[in-house]
Amino acid sequence: MRVWQAGTHLTDQRGAQVEDWSWGQTRRRLRELLALARPYKMRTALAGITLVAYTLVALLPPFFAKLAVDRGIATKDLHALTLAVVGFVAAGTAAFALSAAQTYFTGWVGERALADLRIELFSHLQRLSLGFYERNRTGAIVSRITNDVEALDQLVTDGISSLVQNTLVLVGTAVVLFVLDWRLALATLAVLPLMAGVTAWFRSRSNRAYRRVRERLGLVTATLAEDISGMRVVQSFTREPTSHASFRGVNERYREANYETVMLNGLYFPAVDVLASVATAIV
Incomplete structure (x- = not known):
């Protein structure tokens, strides 16, 4: 027979798990996360534009390499080779500028959106009943606002941009390969x-x-x-x-x-x- 003792609930893992990981709930969470960027539409748009532009510029070097080999080195055409080298330098400079701009805009939007999320979470916690705090561990609640939001920070500032960029690079590289x-x-x-x-x-x-x-x-x-x-x-x-x-x-x-x-x-x-x-x- 198990005898209940006051305070034994503190040793449970209650509040440390999220039960619903279905695709429906995941899509709902993503929509809520994207909604945090709505107050910053201009910089969000600039982040997307610079990301696409950087990806397109990153696909240019193969064309310049083809120009350098086929029209410069093979035919000993110094002018064509010079154009290819200038194109490489211009593409590298543009990629540097666009990458810096994309990182800045993504980080700007991400940090402010997650700061707003922390405020919303804290406001929500203040509206919850005392029974909620009796049923859930304080440390687990703190972890939701600190550790989990920090994980979202990595997703917003790095994960989403990397996913979009790598997808565009994959599609663009396939197109370039078929063209060549x-x-x-x-x-x-x-x-x-x-x-x-x-x-x-x-x-x-x-x-x-x-x-x-x-x-x-x-x-x-x-x-x-x-x-x-x-x-x-x-x-x-x-x-x-x-x-x-x-x-x-x-x-x-x-x-x-x-x-x-x-x-x-x-x-x-x-x-x-x-x-x-x-x-x-x-x-």
Whole structure:
């Protein structure tokens, strides 16, 4: 028979997990996240424009390389070779300026949007009932506003721009390849099915792994916040060994969750490099 004791709820993992990770809820969260950028429409638009412009400029070097080899070096045409070199320098300068502008605008919008999100979260917490705070751990709530918002910061300022940029580069590179030589392009794209399969596997496994990392990090923060705030009670009742053992277990589970993500990255990215080498060898 289990006997209830006052305060035992503080040892539970309640509040450290998010149960609903369905696609519907994920899309709703993304819409809410994008809504935070609405007050900054002008700079958001400038961030998108500079991102697309930078991607287009980054696709120019292959054309200049073709011009340098075919019309400059092969025919010993110094004028054509000079134009190709000037084009390389101009493309590099433009890419530098556009990349700097895109980073600035993305960071500007992202930091202000997430600052607004923190204010909204804090205002929402003030409107919640006392029962909510009885049912949820204080540290887990703090983790939502600090650790999770910090993760969103990385997503907004780096993840979204990298996703859009890499997608545009992939599509643009495919177009350039087909324009230059469609046979070599088909040979290069032969590895795409394998790449898609490996990526689908990585996405499925990493989604669960990184979800566990966020949950375990919230539990670590919750345990620290509650143990430090209650240190007077812990020391008064000589509960230091028990608290130490509890935190060691929480920290160990957090380490295991991070280790899984390290293993997945260690398998996926070398596999991508191997497939890229295979595509080069096919050509």
